[in-house]
Amino acid sequence: MIRDRNALDTLLSEVNTWVRTVAHPAEDQVAAEDRIPDAIVSDMAKRGYFGWSIPEEYGGLGLTTEELILAAFELSQCAVAFRARVGTNTGIGSEALVADGTEEQKSTYLPLLASGAMTGSFALTEAEAGSDASALTTSARRDGDDYILDGRKCYITNAPIADLFTVMARTDPDTPGARGVSAFIVRRDSPGLETSPPYKMMGQAGSPVGEVLLDSVRVPARNLIGGVEGQGFRTAMKVLNKQRIHLAALCTGPAIRMLDMAMDHAETRRQSGQAIIDFQLVAALLADCRTEIEAARALILQTARARDDGQDIALEASICKYFASEACGRIADRCVQVFGGAGYVANYSSIERYYRDVRLFRLYEGTSQIHQLNIVRQMRKRPRA
Structure with missing residues (x-):
């Protein structure tokens, strides 16, 4: 468990270096092959990236929400695929167990997730139950000491x-x-469980997303998370409230990376005998990017600290996700604009790839429009200041 500032600074510095010496040079290969090389995945596992938010007693680092956010800011300053590869284990793929799992469930599965021996996935969304997750139709019927699961999940990361x-x-x-x-724990080797090939997507190459098909899948009753029926949606909300803070940080890292690329381009690209950063309208684009990055960082860190203090952050988590994902989209657009025509040409700069990659942020973990509705709903629940 990292509580010492020097230890945390060491971790953040190591991640920063890894992103620039390992991830950045491999981005083109990942995009071309649509997968992260096995050697890099193994390296991430050895460095403990899969277990950041899993408690120490189960093999993880046990990072607080604030520490996880600071690490996420660093790890996400590269192609989305790298953080997505470990992201389900450090977030939605393990958090249900961390939050509500029985001791047997935690001791069985969390060490495997923390080490990277297993990759987790959170199967909630359905074709007609996305933004309104409570409308899901996947069924679980009790049959002796087991449950029989039937249904189809879609848009499931990893x-x-x-x-x-x-x-x-x-x-x-x-x-x-x-x-x-x-909520249930279901292993891939369960008879009747199949997954689709990865979708062909607009962006995020190397981060496989697909469907989970459940056809009379028999799951032991001991795999009911928490051992209590009817608590799954409450568990899901615990997972999503933390994940929305986490995802907000994962939106901010790519924004930082895109601004770095735009700054480098603006300093070196010359027009009419001067660097384009000296043109005021270009400078204004860069200033707006930095302002929104700093605003997002401050908001996310404030919310992470509130969660660590045990406060109800359902409202603030939605605000974080909504603001950071929308800001990232605006920053991507400005950075492409700074590059001009070169920003649209894939063989000149990777900025066009980042532009496509970050578009998804405004859709998953709740669309921006759902978060707008949720923000007002949460506001109405709270006493007015």
Whole structure:
């Protein structure tokens, strides 16, 4: 567990160096092959990247929310695929177990997730239950000492390569909405579980996303997370509230990287005998980028500290995700503008790839529009200041 500032600074410095010496040089290869080389995945595992937020007693580093955010700012300053490869283990793929798992569930699976021996995946979204996750139809029927799961999940990060799935399913078909939903641990080798090939996507090459198909999958009752039916949606909200802070940080890292590239270009690209950074309208684009990055960082860190203090951050987590993802989109657009025509040409700069990669941030973990609605909903629940 990192509580010493020097130890934390060492970790952050090591990640910063790794991003620039390992990840950046491999970005073109990852994009071309649509996968991260096995040697790099093994290196990330050896460095403990898969276990940042998993408690120490289960083999992880046990980072606080604030420490996880600071590490995420660093790791995400490279192609999205690298942080996505470990992201389900440090976030949604393990957090349900960390938050609500039984001791047996934690001791069985968290060490495997922390070491990178298993890759986790969070299977919540369905074709007609995305933004309104409480509308899911995947079913879990009790059969003796087991449950039988049937359904289809879509848009699931790391599904094609995951070894362990947290699956949300309805255990009470007569109870609509959130109250009839439960959470299960399902192993890939369970008969009846299949995953689709990775989707062909607009961006985020090297980060496989696909479907999870459940056809009469028999799951032991001991794999019901927490051992209690009907608590799955509550578990999911615990996972998502933390993940929204985490994802907000993961939106901010690419923004930092894109601004770095735009600054380098603006300092070296000359027009009419001077660097284009000396043109005021170009400078204004760069200034706006830096301002939004700093605003996002401050907001995210403030919310992370509040969560570590045990405060209710449902409102603030939505604000973080909404603001940081939208800001990242604006920053991507400005940075391409700074590059001009060169920003649209793939064989000149990777800025066009980042532009495509970050577009997804405004869609997953709740669309921007859902977060707008949730922000107002949470505001109405709280006493006015």
